[in-house]
Amino acid sequence: MKKKINVRLVWIAVIAVLATVIGITIIYYSLFQRQVRADLSVSAKLLRDTHYFESVNIDIDKIDLSTDIDELRVTWVAKDGTVLYDNDTSAELLQNHNDRPEIQEAFIDGVGDAVRRSDTMNKNTFYYAVLLDNGTVLRVATNAQSLWAVFISAAPIIALIILLIISVCVVISHLLTRHLLKPIEVMVSNLENADYESPYKELEPLSEMLRSQHTDILSAAKARQDFTANVSHELKTPLTAISGYAELLEGGMVGEEKQKHFYQEIRKNADRLLALINDIIKLSELDRVDHALEFEELDLYEVAAECMNELSLNAKLKDINIALDGERCIICGNRELIKELIENLAQNAIRYNNPGGKVAITVKSIDNRNCLIVKDNGIGIPAADQQRVFERFYRVDKSRSKATGGTGLGLAIVKHIVEIHDAGIELDSAPGVGTTMTIMF
Numbered sequence: 001m002k003k004k005i006n007v008r009l010v011w012i013a014v015i016a017v018l019a020t021v022i023g024i025t026i027i028y029y030s031l032f033q034r035q036v037r038a039d040l041s042v043s044a045k046l047l048r049d050t051h052y053f054e055s056v057n058i059d060i061d062k063i064d065l066s067t068d069i070d071e072l073r074v075t076w077v078a079k080d081g082t083v084l085y086d087n088d089t090s091a092e093l094l095q096n097h098n099d100r101p102e103i104q105e106a107f108i109d110g111v112g113d114a115v116r117r118s119d120t121m122n123k124n125t126f127y128y129a130v131l132l133d134n135g136t137v138l139r140v141a142t143n144a145q146s147l148w149a150v151f152i153s154a155a156p157i158i159a160l161i162i163l164l165i166i167s168v169c170v171v172i173s174h175l176l177t178r179h180l181l182k183p184i185e186v187m188v189s190n191l192e193n194a195d196y197e198s199p200y201k202e203l204e205p206l207s208e209m210l211r212s213q214h215t216d217i218l219s220a221a222k223a224r225q226d227f228t229a230n231v232s233h234e235l236k237t238p239l240t241a242i243s244g245y246a247e248l249l250e251g252g253m254v255g256e257e258k259q260k261h262f263y264q265e266i267r268k269n270a271d272r273l274l275a276l277i278n279d280i281i282k283l284s285e286l287d288r289v290d291h292a293l294e295f296e297e298l299d300l301y302e303v304a305a306e307c308m309n310e311l312s313l314n315a316k317l318k319d320i321n322i323a324l325d326g327e328r329c330i331i332c333g334n335r336e337l338i339k340e341l342i343e344n345l346a347q348n349a350i351r352y353n354n355p356g357g358k359v360a361i362t363v364k365s366i367d368n369r370n371c372l373i374v375k376d377n378g379i380g381i382p383a384a385d386q387q388r389v390f391e392r393f394y395r396v397d398k399s400r401s402k403a404t405g406g407t408g409l410g411l412a413i414v415k416h417i418v419e420i421h422d423a424g425i426e427l428d429s430a431p432g433v434g435t436t437m438t439i440m441f
Contacts, residue, residue, distance in 0.1 A: 009173035040128035238269035279409035326363035352380035377434035
């Protein structure tokens, strides 16, 4: 970043110098042209006042300006354009000058001027003509460098100035860059300090955004570490149990009357392990889910009915009465995820209920929002735990969760699915009374 700022400042300086030099040169050359024309006008008037050119019958040989005026060419032109005299070349060798713009202008307006460029000499010739009283025209001319020639002659000086300015700009830009970026570096080093105020007001939004992102990154990193530790612990428990039971069976250390119990424990822990792995895979898929998910219009009541039919057997085995009520509600969502959402909420309501308990699933519209409500009269959730039940592997009653096969990931999956569908979730629960989960689409 510093290098880019330095380079750009140097380029700005170079462009500024070139633009200044070009502008000043053009202005100077314009003033120079005016001065040349003014000098030619004065010279023409002075020559007119010498009375050399009063009569066309004057002896031309008596007019000799070739040595008196070195850098001024004098040409005397008759009314028909014939050159009567020229101090640089013999008049007989010169063509008729009636086609010259400055001569034509002088015959019409009394004075005329023109500038003609010589590409071979890289010079401009300035002409000034004045009409004399006798009807002839006196023209004076001088050569001057062209604008390009002025640039070429000044090129070494311009190059030297540019090199000097670049050198100065490199030093200044380096110091300026350090001065500009130092507050940013200090700000970055104080991201964890909430009381730090940036010296630039313009950096305040950036500072807040970076601090928020920094906090989010740290939180995400901690969450990943916690998740890894929890996964390791959760996987280790059933694997240890399976390994232990299998080792006892393999060593013949278990009587026939207890072998069936050991096989049941191995199967139960394997089922728990499989459920845990499936939930972890589902969470991983939801974590990297993008907008490529297929959303469709679906009937929330219809999906809830499918889920209830699939869970009815499980509810019956646990002596739980499950019922569905409500009306047809159309939402835009992913059918597979919505089904996963309802199943997780209903399974939790069955798992953390008491024998003879009830689970009511309701689909209806509340305040123009389609809602899914899953209510049970089970063990309930203490107020202190209600804010954390959506965390991964968090359990209110760990012993009951493991006994009923809970993985501690069900509500974390629910939260992800709710966020993907831009929905909201509300929890209302009390110990010994039951729990009500409301999803608002």
